[in-house]
Amino acid sequence: ACAVEMIHTMSLIHDDLPCMDNDDLRRGKPTNHKVFGENVAVLAGDALLAFAFEHIATQTKGVSSDRIVRVVGELARCIGAEGLVAGQVVDICSEGNSDVGLDHLEFIHLHKTAALLEGSVVLGAIVGGATDEEVEKLRKFARCIGLLFQVVDDILDVTKSSKELGKTAGKDLI
DSSP states (O other), X not given: OHHHHHHHHHHHHHHTSTTTTOOSEXXXXXXXXXHHOHHHHHHHHHHHHHHHXXXXXXXXXXXXXXXXXHHHHXXXXXXXXXXXXXXXXXXXXXXXXXXXXXXXXXXXXXXXXXXXXXXXXXXXXXXXXXXXXXXXXXXXXXXXXXXXXXXHHHHHHHHSOHHHHTSOTTTTTO
């Protein structure tokens, strides 16, 4: 759980950078790059990413090494070129595009938000000793929750103020 939160925080730090979403607010406070500069924000995200994997490898007690290796592989897949990174690339490439359809938006949501939520649930299942069948059922559940979360977040982005959201309102619409 700590490792996933480190990665989640890294993804927010990077997502807020000027070269990505260029946000000034996160959780009601100035974003990392606004406080510490872009260079430190990139490095802070990089450090959190590395520390997440170090934490799994060194602090996961009472779990077989086979399951730990599986967790590391699963987490890397969820945030890498098949997951969070893929969603972020498509999101960036879609900015300003007025003909983004539902399938396109769903791809972004499933590969960003849903991928990280999927990882959270699946990692817990693997560590807990779930069967492959149980892991796949939980994977499907988590994807649906992730997609639902992002749809609600998108609606709130256009119906709530920056103060209410704790982040810049209206940015997702762009």
